[in-house]
Amino acid sequence: MVAAVATGDIPLKRRLRRAERARQFRALALVLPLLAFLMFTFLIPIGGMLWRSVEDPEVGQAMPRTVAALSGWDGKEVPGEPAFAALAADLRQSYQDRSIAGVAKRLNYVSNGLRTTVMGTARKIRDLPAPGTARETLVAMDPAWGERATWSALKGASGPVSDFYLLAALDLKRNMEGSIVSAPEEQSIYVDVFGRTFGIGLGVTALCLILGFPVAYLLANLPAGQSNLLMIFVLLPFWTSLLVRTCAWIVLLQGEGLINDLLRWVGLIDEPLRMIYNRVGVFVAMTHVLLPFMILPLYSVMRSISPAYMRAATSLGAPPAVAFLRIYLPQTIPGMGAGCLLVFILAIGYYITPALVGGAADQMISYFIAFYTTDTVNWGLASALGAVLLVATMLLAMVYGKLVHGQQNTGGLKN
Amino acid sequence: MDGGMTVTAQALVRFQGIQKTYDGEHLVVKSLDLDIARGEFVTLLGPSGSGKTTTLMMLAGFEVPTHGEIYLDGRPIKNMPPHKRDIGMVFQNYALFPHMTVAENLAFPLSVRNMLKSDIARRVDEALEMIKLQPLRNRRPGQLSGGQQQRVALARALVFNPQLVLMDEPLGALDKRLREHMQLEIKRIHETTGITVVYVTHDQGEALTMSDRIAVFNDGIIQQIDSPDALYERPVNSFVANFIGENNALSGVVENLQQPNCTVRLDGGGTVVALAANVEGVGRRTTLSIRPERVTLAPADGGDGPNRLPAVVLETIYLGDHALAVLEVAGNSEFMVKLPPGGHAGLSHGQAVTVTFRPEDCRALDAV
Numbered sequence: 001m002v003a004a005v006a007t008g009d010i011p012l013k014r015r016l017r018r019a020e021r022a023r024q025f026r027a028l029a030l031v032l033p034l035l036a037f038l039m040f041t042f043l044i045p046i047g048g049m050l051w052r053s054v055e056d057p058e059v060g061q062a063m064p065r066t067v068a069a070l071s072g073w074d075g076k077e078v079p080g081e082p083a084f085a086a087l088a089a090d091l092r093q094s095y096q097d098r099s100i101a102g103v104a105k106r107l108n109y110v111s112n113g114l115r116t117t118v119m120g121t122a123r124k125i126r127d128l129p130a131p132g133t134a135r136e137t138l139v140a141m142d143p144a145w146g147e148r149a150t151w152s153a154l155k156g157a158s159g160p161v162s163d164f165y166l167l168a169a170l171d172l173k174r175n176m177e178g179s180i181v182s183a184p185e186e187q188s189i190y191v192d193v194f195g196r197t198f199g200i201g202l203g204v205t206a207l208c209l210i211l212g213f214p215v216a217y218l219l220a221n222l223p224a225g226q227s228n229l230l231m232i233f234v235l236l237p238f239w240t241s242l243l244v245r246t247c248a249w250i251v252l253l254q255g256e257g258l259i260n261d262l263l264r265w266v267g268l269i270d271e272p273l274r275m276i277y278n279r280v281g282v283f284v285a286m287t288h289v290l291l292p293f294m295i296l297p298l299y300s301v302m303r304s305i306s307p308a309y310m311r312a313a314t315s316l317g318a319p320p321a322v323a324f325l326r327i328y329l330p331q332t333i334p335g336m337g338a339g340c341l342l343v344f345i346l347a348i349g350y351y352i353t354p355a356l357v358g359g360a361a362d363q364m365i366s367y368f369i370a371f372y373t374t375d376t377v378n379w380g381l382a383s384a385l386g387a388v389l390l391v392a393t394m395l396l397a398m399v400y401g402k403l404v405h406g407q408q409n410t411g412g413l414k415n
Numbered sequence: 416m417d418g419g420m421t422v423t424a425q426a427l428v429r430f431q432g433i434q435k436t437y438d439g440e441h442l443v444v445k446s447l448d449l450d451i452a453r454g455e456f457v458t459l460l461g462p463s464g465s466g467k468t469t470t471l472m473m474l475a476g477f478e479v480p481t482h483g484e485i486y487l488d489g490r491p492i493k494n495m496p497p498h499k500r501d502i503g504m505v506f507q508n509y510a511l512f513p514h515m516t517v518a519e520n521l522a523f524p525l526s527v528r529n530m531l532k533s534d535i536a537r538r539v540d541e542a543l544e545m546i547k548l549q550p551l552r553n554r555r556p557g558q559l560s561g562g563q564q565q566r567v568a569l570a571r572a573l574v575f576n577p578q579l580v581l582m583d584e585p586l587g588a589l590d591k592r593l594r595e596h597m598q599l600e601i602k603r604i605h606e607t608t609g610i611t612v613v614y615v616t617h618d619q620g621e622a623l624t625m626s627d628r629i630a631v632f633n634d635g636i637i638q639q640i641d642s643p644d645a646l647y648e649r650p651v652n653s654f655v656a657n658f659i660g661e662n663n664a665l666s667g668v669v670e671n672l673q674q675p676n677c678t679v680r681l682d683g684g685g686t687v688v689a690l691a692a693n694v695e696g697v698g699r700r701t702t703l704s705i706r707p708e709r710v711t712l713a714p715a716d717g718g719d720g721p722n723r724l725p726a727v728v729l730e731t732i733y734l735g736d737h738a739l740a741v742l743e744v745a746g747n748s749e750f751m752v753k754l755p756p757g758g759h760a761g762l763s764h765g766q767a768v769t770v771t772f773r774p775e776d777c778r779a780l781d782a783v
Binding site for chain 1: 502571
């Protein structure tokens with residue numbers, strides 16, 4: 001009755017929306033600067049990266065006639081004369097407008113040597129071959145044109161989008177029949193690198209958890225004065241740059257470094273231990289750098305756990321160890337989850353620390369992304385590696401979200 | 416020891432010469448000797464900082480006495496860790512484990528005692544039956560109301576059949592109506608199980624309702640330990656008289672002491688014959704304690720009996736089941752008189768009246 005009177009002519013829901021609108025606009029206005037910032041510095045670059053990982057434009061742009069001629073090609077044998085004629089025309093044209101180098105580089109990714117084939121042929125074609133002789137002319141210039149594999153590479157690169165880079169990032173490729181097969185062994189390195197990246201990430205996360213948990217516990221349970229002092233020590237690493245901290249580890253860990261000198265002086269070792277430019281150095285330096293990211297979330301969760309729970313558990317007859325395992329530890333799971341996720345995601349993206357203190361066999365995926373971005377300018381592969389890393393990270397975050405939501409027990413409303 | 420043997424045999428808990436300090440300078444508990452009999456409901460009552468919670472924590476094992484010994488069932492427990500004491504405890508904010516359901520919370524003390532699964536299930540069911548929360552057994556504490564959480568905490572402290580259960584202001588977080596309901600429920604559980612309860616509160620109404628005996632704490636010392644009615648009717652000092660119930664205090668000097676009574680000359684004028692409950696002697700200062708419901712109002716210059724004091728009405732307060740008149744009597748401008756319903760009708764501000772009370776209702780206590 002009351003509701004009916006109150007609604008009047010306009011439905012109650014619409015009146016509520018109208019009443020809330022001003023508040024929503026104000027909230028939106030407050031987040032707008034951040035939203036714009038994120039848009040330009042985060043979403044658009046990531047979108048660009050994802051797009052580059054599937055974009056494949058060079059051949060399509062430089063050789064439109066060949067692409068058109070190959071559109072109906074079944075790939076079973078070397079295509080006929082029209083395709084050769086189109087190729088000859090495209091090679092000559094793109095040589096003149098200098099877009100041929102991109103094509104040569106792109107085709108060389110598929111098979112080493114195609115760069116020479118493309119560039120050599122293009123340089124030799126001065127005039128268009130007479131009608132009907134295109135095939136002879138081109139095969140005479142480079143016998144590779146008479147092979148099915150060359151044409152298959154051309155067709156696979158004809159774009160404008162392809163899964164070539166993404167497959168390469170996973171050590172896969174398409175064979176001449178178009179089905180996905182694993183790449184030859186000498187080219188298969190990325191799966192190993194991803195494995196190594198996740199392995200180092202897991203190891204560093206485990207070390208951070210083991211070392212960080214007691215510190216966070218101390219921080220949360222010491223009297224305020226002492227815990228503030230300890231907190232300064234935890235945050236101290238943030239006051240110096242990552243590079244300085246990593247270089248400090250080089251000083252400490254190297255063969256003639258402080259630690260080796262000390263161990264030799266004490267007499268524990270005769271020969272210097274090898275602790276740098278190998279996996280040990282990577283673990284030590286990365287754990288040190290990432291430890292605060294484990295301690296802080298753990299600390300914030302532990303701070304909110306009332307000491308009354310442990311008292312209650314012991315008063316109910318639980319020895320301290322049982323009370324810790326059954327009452328305290330389960331309540332720190334959200335903190336452990338957040339800390340592990342944070343450390344792991346940061347760790348698998350690490351570049352500078354492994355590059356400085358690791359050996360050749362300790363380089364992580366970011367090193368290769370940087371290598372392809374800056375050294376060989378193979379942005380397609382760099383983006384594809386980045387995309388795979390991003391997807392793996394997002395999957396992890398989703399798993400974490402599911403786990404934490406399943407753990408959620410503060411009661412109240414489910415949303 | 417020889418004098419205490421009989422008491423030790425009866426007492427479940429015995430505090431002997433307990434002192435406690437946290438900083439080494441200031442004693443929070445100055446001197447505590449207290450025996451608690453099996454099956455008794457004893458309340459530690461006092462203002463905050465009076466040492467009552469510290470006393471409870473020492474009994475639970477979370478604080479160690481600086482001096483003295485605590486006996487539980489005749490055994491010294493000063494150095495026994497809390498989990499071996501077999502004492503149930505209800506905490507101020509319940510301390511229900513947030514990651515466990517109601518049933519898991521109740522099963523916890525049983526499972527840490529390595530009981531059989533079937534026994535645990537049966538005992539948990541019985542406990543849920545007792546607090547009438549059977550349908551909510553799979554809820555988490557966060558999904559329960561304050562009163563329901565309180566009942567679970569109570570059941571959890573009782574489910575392992577401890578010989579003693581401690582309660583640290585367990586009803587402090589509840590609203591008034593629920594608090595009164597829970598007081599009766601705790602009392603009922605105490606009566607049906609026959610368990611010994613040590614209850615800490617600063618709410619004197621709660622203490623009067625539930626306890627067999629109340630120990631009134633102030634400044635680290637038990638001021639008086641007695642049954643609720645004795646505490647209210649026969650406080651031994653001014654602190655207890657003021658802390659328990661409403662009290663009218665009048666200061667004066669003892670003029671004449673003739674046990675059991677004494678004559679007191681009030682600072683604000685007039686003499687009163689009072690019960691000499693706690694006076695030091697003739698010529699010494701004293702504070703009189705008179706309960707508001709023991710005072711009668713008479714017209715100015717009227718009334719009879721030895722104690723008649725002139726008064727001026729300052730205010731009347733209607734309280735439904737009764738009324739209060741606030742008077743100025745012998746310099747005390749907060750002198751309260753409890754009147755029957757409607758008894759305030761004829762009184763007006765500034766009206767002169769006489770208050771009268773019997774000598775046995777007026778206790779001469781220590782000066783404040």
